Amino acid sequence: MTDFAVDAPPRGHARITYIGPVSPHWEINADWGDTKLMEDFRTRALARLVLLTEADPQFRRNRERINRDAERELISLEWDLGRPDPEFEE
Numbered sequence: 001m002t003d004f005a006v007d008a009p010p011r012g013h014a015r016i017t018y019i020g021p022v023s024p025h026w027e028i029n030a031d032w033g034d035t036k037l038m039e040d041f042r043t044r045a046l047a048r049l050v051l052l053t054e055a056d057p058q059f060r061r062n063r064e065r066i067n068r069d070a071e072r073e074l075i076s077l078e079w080d081l082g083r084p085d086p087e088f089e090e
Contacts, residue, residue: 010076012038016045016066017080018054025053033075041075054081 012033019027026049030038048062063079070077 008074011074012041013076013078014038014041014045014070015078015080016049018082021053023051025049025051037073037075041070041073044069 010033013031014033015029015031017027017029018025026046028042028045030042045066048066049059052059052062067077
């Protein structure tokens with residue numbers, strides 16, 4: 001079996017924003033893309049995030065799952081945690 005990367009343009013863009021420690025914690029907005037594709041992605045992502053704050057240990061695992069889901073669906077993703085993210089700082 002051969003692994004290869006498909007260099008296709010994104011089919012949509014979503015922004016996931018942490019809105020605070022009081023539920024609901026997350027807001028997911030689609031900037032552009034097919035409405036059904038983006039709504040299905042939003043539903044799956046919120047299911048993984050609904051009870052988690054950004055400080056919860058489960059958040060890191062679920063964030064990676066959401067990133068992989070977006071990659072599979074060719075959705076560009078932007079995370080806004082309200083603070084600099086040390087995982088992505090250089």
